[in-house]
Amino acid sequence: MTRTLDWQIATVKATRQETPxxxxxxxxxxxxxxxxxxxxxxxxxTAEDGYSAQRSYSVASEPERAGVIDITVxxxxxxxxxxxxxxxxxxxxxFEVRGPIGGYFVWDAASGGPLLLVAGGSGVVPxxxxxxxxAASRANVPARLLYSSRTFDxxxxxxxxxxxxxxxxxxxxTLTRSQPAGWTGYTxxxxxxxxxxxxxxxxxxVLAFVCGPTALVETAADGLERAGLSADRIxxxxxxxxxx
Ligand SMILES: Cc1cc2nc3c(=O)[nH]c(=O)nc-3n(C[C@H](O)[C@H](O)[C@H](O)COP(=O)(O)OP(=O)(O)OC[C@H]3O[C@@H](n4cnc5c(N)ncnc54)[C@H](O)[C@@H]3O)c2cc1C
Numbered sequence: 001m002t003r004t005l006d007w008q009i010a011t012v013k014a015t016r017q018e019t020p021x022x023x024x025x026x027x028x029x030x031x032x033x034x035x036x037x038x039x040x041x042x043x044x045x046t047a048e049d050g051y052s053a054q055r056s057y058s059v060a061s062e063p064e065r066a067g068v069i070d071i072t073v074x075x076x077x078x079x080x081x082x083x084x085x086x087x088x089x090x091x092x093x094x095f096e097v098r099g100p101i102g103g104y105f106v107w108d109a110a111s112g113g114p115l116l117l118v119a120g121g122s123g124v125v126p127x128x129x130x131x132x133x134x135a136a137s138r139a140n141v142p143a144r145l146l147y148s149s150r151t152f153d154x155x156x157x158x159x160x161x162x163x164x165x166x167x168x169x170x171x172x173x174t175l176t177r178s179q180p181a182g183w184t185g186y187t188x189x190x191x192x193x194x195x196x197x198x199x200x201x202x203x204x205x206v207l208a209f210v211c212g213p214t215a216l217v218e219t220a221a222d223g224l225e226r227a228g229l230s231a232d233r234i235x236x237x238x239x240x241x242x243x244x
Pocket of ligand 1: 040056057058059072074075076078079080082083104122125126156165187213237238239
């Protein structure tokens with residue numbers, strides 16, 4: 001039996017371009033175990049000369065989807081691992097993975113809510129796993145997502161988020177660099193006023209998950225505390241140095 005910290009060989013089953021810089025890979029795992037929404041896998045790539053590089057990627061799919069996981073990877077220009085996953089990996093490729101990992105930044109339907117999700121860029125990935133799990137488990141928990149992207153074309157899972165919005169999830173976008181004609185969403189970086197507007201209808205007992213670039217995570221977590229949420233109900237995950 002494979003334990004979560006043993007490496008196993010994943011096979012790329014499908015790929016999907018989400019935005020010009022972001023791709024989803026569906027990976028088949030010989031030792032699949034159900035993850036908790038919000039958990040991640042480590043991916044290790046090894047070159048022919050033996051040099052290897054390892055990075056973490058959140059599971060995007062819901063645990064109800066057995067046998068496979070989706071990861072969604074944003075290409076970082078000078079990066080070692082993300083350009084390989086986005087530009088070079090094709091269906092049939094195999095590489096090492098281990099997981100699922102993490103017990104803090106996780107949400108199960110049984111954890112309840114109301115759920116407030118705040119994301120910047122690819123930080124939406126583990127939050128999407130939570131929304132997909134919420135839908136698949138028919139959890140009736142009120143949920144709102146505040147999602148910051150640079151431009152309309154950079155919004156990951158745009159169509160699926162529209163469907164979720166029709167099914168009762170509150171979806172609020174902010175586009176920080178440019179907006180299409182007729183845009184009615186927010187147009188600035190996440191700030192205290194925006195957080196308070198989105199959080200308020202959910203009440204004080206909200207369970208909040210914040211994920212994205214370090215600066216956004218810190219601003220949003222501090223802002224939610226200033227809006228009256230208790231610190232022990234705010235969970236954060238940092239993906240990298242910069243962002244929208
Ligand atoms: C728990 C966890 C879950 C994660 N989940 C995801 C996920 O679902 N999707 C995803 O795309 N990434 C995710 N990341 C980030 C991922 O692990 C890598 O850090 C990222 O893909 C960059 O790796 P790289 O090898 O391409 O770049 P590196 O070779 O590590 O870095 C190259 C350069 O880019 C800078 N850099 C590194 N990361 C970022 C970043 N995020 N934004 C801007 N600049 C950066 C570095 O400082 C460096 O200067 C997650 C990170 C953690 C810790």
